[in-house]
Amino acid sequence: MPFSKIVALGHHVPETVITNQYLSTVMDTTNEWIVERTGINERRWVDPTKDTVANMAAKATRMALKRANLTEKDIEFIVFATITPDYFFPGSGVLLQRELGLEGIGALDIRNACSGFIYALSTADQFIKSGMYKTILVVGAEIQSTALDVTTRGRNVSVIFGDGAGAAILQASDKPGVLSTHLHSDGRFAEELYVKDPGSSRPREIRQPEQILDTTDFKVVMNGNQVFKHAVVRFMEVINEALAASQMTKEQINLLVPHQANLRISQFIQQKMQLRDDQVYNNIMRYGNTTAASIPIALSEAWGEGRVKENNVICLAAFGSGFTWASALIRWI
Ligand code: UT7
Secondary structure (H helix, E strand, C coil): CCEEEEEEEEEECCCCEEEHHHHHHHCCCCHHHHHHHHCCCEEECCCCCCCCHHHHHHHHHHHHHHHCCCCHHHCCEEEEECCCCCCCCCCHHHHHHHHHCCCCCEEEEECCHHHHHHHHHHHHHHHHHCCCCCEEEEEEEECCHHHCCCCHHHHHHHCCECCEEEEEEEEEECCCCEEEEEEEECHHHHHHEECCCCCCCCCHHHHCHHHHCCCCCCCCEECHHHHHHHHHHHHHHHHHHHHHHCCCCHHHCCEEEECCCCHHHHHHHHHHHCCCHHHECCCHHHHCECHHHHHHHHHHHHHHCCCCCCCCEEEEEEEECCCEEEEEEEECC
């Protein structure tokens, strides 16, 4: 049975920088509040006339392909993680397949929010281990800014989220790169962080456009305190689960790349696990929380900065809407 390894990474973020200072001119918030509670200084929001989720994913993919001296034609299958697809259906996977000119290849969409990239990576890893494919494109991409309530009413959510895309190319290998993946969910908490519409769970009369448009049901609803409390527990559990699966200790982690939910969450985990600064990668200060895109963007940047080296042990971990949480332990070969 072959193993899988990540052979390349790429990312793309929109040009427009939205500073905390700007947000404080459109809603009742301050730079101090945002920095103190989240660690975010700025985020990128798209110009929707220029970027789509699928074309940002294509840009991230092309960067990864170039770094690995591969071409589009090497890709045999796409796994696309997003909760903000271009359309309600079909998923953005097919739009990326079209954009890359990869006639007829399969494209699978994953809707596991902040854990989406690790769920996607795990899925691709199984396809490679089964021998079905040798080269798979795994992407996480989000445009969240177009659905945010950028007024004081939506300030607890809108200051956090950003847009962007990250891509990883996974290939078959005779040695293990992806050592293990661990996926979890607890749907009892589904409504703690969710967007209701366009959901199918209401009678037809309520789902008519004129009724729906009157509501705020297209907006993100988040019980931030509750999400934070569960996140810190689950992050640590799932990181420890990954280490235990390979009989490793936290000292052996060269780089932990946590989903960039809130800098305070990453710092809490780092402190509780007693990890050194050089063992944890954060870029939420510059991009905010980009949901499924956050881990591949961070991993791609970390690689670009020389923080991911041959033979390193890399741990990915995520927690988010669902609730879902997940981890992956990777040896960089
Ligand atoms: O990727 C996974 C998804 N999300 C997360 O992981 C989010 C996890 N949770 C969090 O990051 C934090 O809970 C938040 C950053 C969302 C909120 O921080 P908090 O310390 O939990 O604040 P809070 O919701 O308890 O609100 C405290 C106060 C409230 O005012 P009152 O009721 O005390 O008068 C809010 O209305 O802060 C107010 N507030 C704001 N003030 C200024 C909420 N948002 C803002 C804002 N600017 N943007």
